[in-house]
Amino acid sequence: MIRYALTRILLLALGLIASSVLIFAALRVLPGDVAQMIAGSDGTAAQVAAIRSDLGLDRSLLAQYGDWIGGVFTGDLGSSLVTGSPVADQLAQKARVTVPLGILSLVIALAIAIPLGIVGAQRRDRAAGAALNVVAQLLAAVPVVWAGLMLIVVFAVGLDWLPAQGFPRAGWRDPIAALRALVLPAVTIGVVEGALLMRLVRSATLSAMGEDFVRTAAAKGLTRNSALVRHGLPAVGLSIITVLGVQIAGIMVGAVVVEQVFSLPGIGRMLVADVGARDLTMVQGELLALTAFVLVTGFVVDLVHHAIDPRLREHA
Incomplete structure (x- = not known):
């Protein structure tokens, strides 16, 4: 190891x-x-x-x-060519919006993908399973911008349940208002990414249901669902962990777009503004920070996968 x-x-x-x-x-x-x-x-x-x-x-x-x-x-990403402000300070300030947005989006994506993916696999020969598969494919093809605009029209303009744009000036000193501002953006990313992940969970569950150890457990008296829960879901969990790095990268890319749609003062919106201003030091610092986050996430996922999967440990 x-x-x-x-x-x-x-x-x-x-x-x-x-x-x-x-x-x-x-x-x-x-x-x-x-x-x-x-x-x-x-x-x-x-x-x-x-x-x-x-x-x-x-x-x-x-x-x-x-x-x-x-x-x-040495931890110094330089200073803005336009404003002279340190890049690291700006990243830390904007990360207070982008990081919670990414975490909330990931939670929503997993909450959608895991149960619906498993149900879709268990009922693959029924109308419900086919419907879930079709819905997942449709949602996965939805552009993030369009999804965000539709959510604004329905939940912000039509029902007036949530704010359409912006982030409270008090920031996280007003946690309720801050969370309300992130709900629609996080759902926008989470639904699209969740649909992509749901298809993987469905495929991994179907593969696990066909494994010998699941069939053996069922032959010894367990129901098919009980055998899947006890012996198949760990294998499904390994598949989910394997793609988490890619999933988080997709969420970060989605955040760049969603922050524009919802006028959130995060890293994505700052990146677009700095590109327009040709502020090279700011842009290269922002891109390197985002790249490092994705690479480090993949590194951690690899270590976790290697630690919990005995098949990988045997070949180490």
């Missing part, structure tokens, strides 16, 4: 370094010049050149990358 963990840590470090190179290089080919944007449309060439020099944009790309990645290793 220790050898496996060390190997995964090495791969995680290499993945983060490769991601940082790709992020830095990709941002340098974007059109626009932040120095020109700061100088304004009336800025002269001399003024733009002076701003570029002050911001360090006239240095070689290798030197700029070295300064940035060196700061990352």
Whole structure:
């Protein structure tokens, strides 16, 4: 297990370094010049050149990358080229919205996928099972933007149960208002991701129902459902754990879109605004933080899966 963990840590470090190179290089080919944007449309060439020099944009790309990645290793993601505010402070502030949104979305997705996926597998030959499968496929194909707008129309505009947009100024000092602001965005992400996960749970449950140990348990007197619950669901749980890393990545991508729809002051909305402002330091810090979160999540999922699955331990 220790050898496996060390190997995964090495791969995680290499993945983060490769991601940082790709992020830095990709941002340098974007059109626009932040120095020109700061100088304004009336800025002269001399003024733009002076701003570029002050911001360090006239240095070689290798030197700029070295300064940035060196700061990352010490916990310094740099400062905004536009406002001068530290990137890490901005990320910490916006994460107070994005992280709870992601957690709530994941809880909703699991609450939808696990019971309905199991029921859909158990009743696969009945009308209810077929209906659940069709609904899951339809919901999985729904664009997140459209789903969010429909929820706003029904629950915010029509029924007036929940706020349509925004986040309370008091933040989590007013937890009820903060949770109310996140309900519709989280349901938007959770329903779509839950539909995708439900299909996996259904497939894993069907596979478990066909295993010899489940059939043997049923032959010894247990009902088919009891045999599945006692002996098949652990295998289903392993399948869910395996894809949690991908599921969380999907939730983070969905958060970028949903925060725009619901005007939430989170990392996703900040990322879109900083891309528009050509604030390279902010954007590369935000992208690296999101990438690191996804990679670390996958790393933890791999370790947990390896620890609880005896088949993997045998081959370690």
